[in-house]
Amino acid sequence: MDIFVGSIPFKFKEKDLEALFTPFGEVVSVKIIIDKATRQNKGFGFVEMKERKDGLSAIQALNGSDQLGRAIVVSEAKKDKEGEPAFKKPRQWNKGKKKNNVITWG
């Protein structure tokens, strides 16, 4: 499932989100939205977890929790519906080269 994470500190990185969600289940991918022009952290991101139940428990546990002094918002991503693909086109993380705002895993 895809999880929306908002109000995260601007200093947050993908690794930080991965470290937050990993204890609740297997994290498939992590992404933090960064402005394409200025490369600035937009303050929200997404975490994809393998098991939906783990994602839900992670949401309940991490939503509103303090991270680096800020209460983050954790909720299920809008486009992620049960039985439907989260997006029209598949996103691949371990393909091609690494970009500025994307960390390739593995």
Add this chain to the structure above:
DNA sequence: TCTGAGCGC
């Protein structure tokens, strides 16, 4: 290299 509701290139 600022910012603070919002949903991803």
